[in-house]
Amino acid sequence: MREKVIIAEKLTKRFGDFTAVDAISFDVNKGEIFGFLGANGAGKTTAMRMLSGLSLPTSGNATVAGFDVYRENEKIKRNIGYMSQKFSLYEDLTVRENIRFYAGIYGKSSSFIRDKTTAVLQRLHLTGEADKLVKSLPLGWKQKLAFSVAIFHEPRLVFLDEPTGGVDPVTRREFWQLIYEAAAEGITVFVTTHYMDEAEYCDRVSIMVDGRIDALDSPSVLKQQFGARSMDDVFLKLARKAQRTAD
Amino acid sequence: MFILLAMPVVQIIIFGFALTNEVKNTAIAVWDQAGDPAAVSLIAEMEASRYFEIDKAVSSREELDKVFRLGKIKMALVLPARFGSDLGHFNKASVQLIADASDPNVANTLTGYAAAVIGDYQVRITQERRQPYTIKPEIKMLYNPELRGAYNFVPGVMAMVLLLVCTMMTAITIVRERETGTMEIMLVSPARPLRIIMAKAVPYFLLSVVNITSILLLSVYVLDVPIKGSLLLLLGESFLFTLVSLSLGLLISTRVASQQTALFISLVGLLLPTVMLSGFMFPIENMPLPLRTVSRVVPARWYYNIVRAVMIKGAGLATVWKETLILTGMLLFFMTVAIRSFKIRLA
Numbered sequence: 389m390r391e392k393v394i395i396a397e398k399l400t401k402r403f404g405d406f407t408a409v410d411a412i413s414f415d416v417n418k419g420e421i422f423g424f425l426g427a428n429g430a431g432k433t434t435a436m437r438m439l440s441g442l443s444l445p446t447s448g449n450a451t452v453a454g455f456d457v458y459r460e461n462e463k464i465k466r467n468i469g470y471m472s473q474k475f476s477l478y479e480d481l482t483v484r485e486n487i488r489f490y491a492g493i494y495g496k497s498s499s500f501i502r503d504k505t506t507a508v509l510q511r512l513h514l515t516g517e518a519d520k521l522v523k524s525l526p527l528g529w530k531q532k533l534a535f536s537v538a539i540f541h542e543p544r545l546v547f548l549d550e551p552t553g554g555v556d557p558v559t560r561r562e563f564w565q566l567i568y569e570a571a572a573e574g575i576t577v578f579v580t581t582h583y584m585d586e587a588e589y590c591d592r593v594s595i596m597v598d599g600r601i602d603a604l605d606s607p608s609v610l611k612q613q614f615g616a617r618s619m620d621d622v623f624l625k626l627a628r629k630a631q632r633t634a635d
Numbered sequence: 636m637f638i639l640l641a642m643p644v645v646q647i648i649i650f651g652f653a654l655t656n657e658v659k660n661t662a663i664a665v666w667d668q669a670g671d672p673a674a675v676s677l678i679a680e681m682e683a684s685r686y687f688e689i690d691k692a693v694s695s696r697e698e699l700d701k702v703f704r705l706g707k708i709k710m711a712l713v714l715p716a717r718f719g720s721d722l723g724h725f726n727k728a729s730v731q732l733i734a735d736a737s738d739p740n741v742a743n744t745l746t747g748y749a750a751a752v753i754g755d756y757q758v759r760i761t762q763e764r765r766q767p768y769t770i771k772p773e774i775k776m777l778y779n780p781e782l783r784g785a786y787n788f789v790p791g792v793m794a795m796v797l798l799l800v801c802t803m804m805t806a807i808t809i810v811r812e813r814e815t816g817t818m819e820i821m822l823v824s825p826a827r828p829l830r831i832i833m834a835k836a837v838p839y840f841l842l843s844v845v846n847i848t849s850i851l852l853l854s855v856y857v858l859d860v861p862i863k864g865s866l867l868l869l870l871g872e873s874f875l876f877t878l879v880s881l882s883l884g885l886l887i888s889t890r891v892a893s894q895q896t897a898l899f900i901s902l903v904g905l906l907l908p909t910v911m912l913s914g915f916m917f918p919i920e921n922m923p924l925p926l927r928t929v930s931r932v933v934p935a936r937w938y939y940n941i942v943r944a945v946m947i948k949g950a951g952l953a954t955v956w957k958e959t960l961i962l963t964g965m966l967l968f969f970m971t972v973a974i975r976s977f978k979i980r981l982a
Contacts, residue, residue, distance in 0.1 A: 440823050462825060470823040474816030493824045538820075547823075 391418040393545050393576040394439060399448035401434050408434040410599035411448060418544075421567060421577045423587045426596030427627050432580045433473070433549060435596070439578070440547050441465050453544045466494070469538035469546035469575075473553060477534055479523035483514055486522055487537055494541035508536045528559030532566060539570050546570065548579040552586065564589050584620040595623060597630050658748045659921055662690035664702050664711040671719030677730070677770075680756045681712060686748045703735055703777060704950045706940060709920075710734045710745045722768060729771040736776035737947040738787045741918050746774045778863075778947050785858040790942035791915030793850055793873065794935040797843055798880050798909050803901040804839050805884030810897045828977050836881045843877040863949030872945065872955070875962050876938040882969035883934070889976040909935040937961050 394416040401409040409431040416422045426432045437443040439452050441461035450457045453467040477486045484505060491501045509515045512532055522530060531551060539546050548567075552560045564586065571577050579590070587593050587607060594604040603610055603626060607619055616622045663681070667674050681687050690708055693699045702708050713731040715721075721728040732749050734742035750772045757770045779786040809832075812818040821831055847870065854860040862869060883905070891897050910916060912926065913935040919927055930936050937958040944950035944958075952959070 442819070442822055465823060465825045468823065470820060472816050472819045474819070476816035476820045478817060479815070490820070490824070493821065493826045495825070 392416065393418050393420075394422075394450070394452050394578065396439070396450040397448055399435065399438060399450050400446050401431075401438055401443065402446045407599055409438070409445075412596070412599075412601045413448075414594055414601060414604055416545075416576060416578060418576055419571055419574050420591045421571050421579065421589065423590030423593035424578060424580045424596070425587055425593055425623060426580075427630060430596040430630070431599040432596055436547055436549055436578070436580065440468055440470055467544045469541065469543040471534050471538040471546070471548045471551050473549045475527075475530055475534060477522050477530065477537065480521060482519050482521055483509070483525070483533060484518045486533070487540060490537045491540050496541055504540060508540065512536060528555050528562070531555055531559070532563055535563065535566055535570075539575055543575065545576040545578060548577065550580050550582060552581065552583065560586070584618065584623055587619040587623070593619070595626050597626050602626050602629075658686045658744055660688045661686060661710065661745060661920060662708045663687050663745075663749075664691040664693050664699065664708045665689050666693045666695075666699055666711060666713045668716040669714050669718035673719040673722050673728075674714045677714065677718075677753070677756055678712070681749070681752055684748075684752050686752065699733070703733075704944065704948050704954050706735075706944060706948075706954075708735070709738075709741060709918075710749065712749065722770070726766055727769045727771070729773055731773045731775060733775045733777055735948075736779035736782055736786070737943050738918070739776075739779060739782040739784060740787070742776055742779075743782065746772075750774070783858075783860070785854065785860045786947050787915070789850070789854045789858065789860050790939050790946060791913070793847070793942055794876070794913060794915065794939045795906070795909055796846055796850065797873065797877050797938075798905060798935055800843055800846060801839050801877055801880035802884040802887070802905055803898065804842075805836060805881050806887040806891075806897040806901050807894050808835055808839075809885065809888035810891060810894050813892075814894060829974060832885055832974060832977060836885065839881060839884075840874075840877060843880075844874070847873045847877070860946070862946050864945035864951060868952055868955075869942065869945045872938065872941045872959065872962075875959065875966065876934065876941075879934045879938075879962055879966045879969065882966055882973055886969050886973040886976070889973055908933045912936060913939045915939055934962060934965055 392415045394414075396415065397413050398411040399409060399413070400407065400411050412435060424432055424436070434443070438445045438457060439450060441452075441457065441464045445457060452464045455461075455463040455467070457464065478489065481489065487505050487508065488501055491504075505518075506515075509518050512529070514529065514533065517525065517529075522533070525533070535548070535551060538548075552563055555563065560583070567577050567579070567589075579586075581587065590607065592604065592606050593610065594601045595610075596602070603613070603622070605613070610622050611617065611619065614622045614625050616625065665678055665681075667678060678689065682689050687710075691702050693702060693711070699711055699713075703711070711733045713733060715729065715731070718728050718730065730753065732746050734746050736742040753770050753772050757768055761768045776782055809818070812821070851862065851869075855862060884901070887897055887900050891900060908929070912919070912922075912930040912933045914930070915935075919930050919936070922930065941955045941958045941962075944955050
């Protein structure tokens with residue numbers, strides 16, 4: 389059996405009367421690219437926040453990287469990377485300073501930071517821009533940089549919350565290339581997205597509707613199961629059942 | 636909307652009704668060295684006026700100095716030993732009015748009112764006894780004989796600058812990180828909340844240290860305002876106040892959602908009360924009770940008192956321990972609440 393990086397059992401989050409995430413259960417294998425899909429307001433971000441230690445579940449259990457989300461969230465934090473919906477590098481710092489800052493927060497040694505910075509800059513073809521302010525970079529480059537920063541400390545798992553929002557198709561493809569490379573290095577990727585073509589790139593996808601997971605399997609099995617030609621169709625078939633309106 | 640409607644009402648009330656420079660029931664001390672009937676009746680005249688209230692009767696120079704340093708009174712009336720007999724024999728006597736001129740405006744107004752009361756008394760006894768009596772008030776301005784405005788505004792400016800730099804800038808900084816999304820990344824990182832908060836506060840603390848130093852250097856060497864008390868104590872108290880302002884800024888920033896709100900709260904909620912209710916512009920004693928009560932929670936009020944006492948009057952910790960304790964209490968309170976509400980967002 390493959391090592392599980394995330395195990396969620398009936399994970400639930402309620403805000404007052406509103407159940408944002410309703411008893412979801414799933415697991416994610418090591419090195420897997422796990423697509424976490426759902427319409428706006430389906431509860432994706434809330435679920436992700438619980439798994440990354442930003443918010444406590446109301447009930448249910450989950451372990452991330454082998455640590456309990458209730459008691460060991462400090463340990464979880466050391467083992468995960470996170471890239472949020474919002475672009476989240478410091479615009480008024482240079483590329484190199486951003487890398488050093490975030491790596492420093494994770495307690496990496498300066499020799500590690502120095503060596504890896506060189507490698508990352510080369511990989512992103514940003515060596516020439518290393519000392520430029522981040523705000524001067526085009527959006528696609530920023531996003532790729534943000535991803536590289538999120539996995540700089542070599543976490544076991546990285547959460548990507550709609551990482552490719554507003555990015556052109558070419559850059560999105562390049563971005564996914566980075567994701568594949570990370571997965572090949574053994575980093576598990578947990579990604580939410582709106583783009584159904586991206587869902588096809590995932591090893592397995594789950595689709596959330598109204599706080600519950602309605603489907604979970606590899607894209608090809610899901611397409612068969614729903615008799616659909618593309619993930620887009622699968623998604624639409626499920627999303628039409630939704631009671632909640634998008635936020 | 637509420638703010639737009641409430642603001643003018645509040646301001647009219649505060650400015651028009653509460654913040655007056657008028658003298659009303661000001662606490663004064665009396666040192667009656669004569670104790671004769673003439674002295675007693677003059678003191679009764681003072682007491683009867685609605686301007687003054689005799690708070691303390693002192694009997695020595697040391698005691699007088701002490702009550703002034705404590706800041707309990709703003710003026711003292713000293714009647715010389717021969718007051719009654721001088722008045723009886725020569726129809727002429729003098730009294731001394733000593734005013735705390737660390738606030739020169741108030742000192743001027745007080746001595747003016749007191750001289751008028753004494754003048755009325757003089758006119759009355761002249762008419763009663765049909766003899767031309769003269770009572771000459773000798774005015775002495777304590778701490779600030781030249782009545783220089785700088786003595787008043789240096790402490791006030793210190794309180795304001797520190798509050799502005801520390802509270803406003805800190806309040807904005809954390810909110811800004813939340814707006815740009817970098818705070819979220821910090822929160823999922825292993826960095827502890829306390830460490831993030833400290834990292835945010837330290838630069839502004841250092842900045843304030845520079846500010847304190849430059850204000851003090853300027854006031855001593857350019858404005859000629861001496862530091863009468865211990866420099867160390869003054870610096871220590873200033874650092875304490877800086878920390879209070881910092882923690883207040885952090886508290887605001889953990890509670891509001893946008894930079895604008897943070898800025899607005901810092902300005903309206905802090906700067907305004909600091910200017911109006913710290914005693915820097917308007918004497919607190921003259922305010923009605925509700926405003927006086929509000930002024931008690933304005934940190935700058937206590938800091939302003941401390942700076943005036945230490946810098947201008949040369950008081951020591953023995954005099955300002957109460958204010959120091961209050962500021963320390965505020966610091967602990969704001970810090971605890973700030974760190975706690977920061978953690979809630981994390982959980």
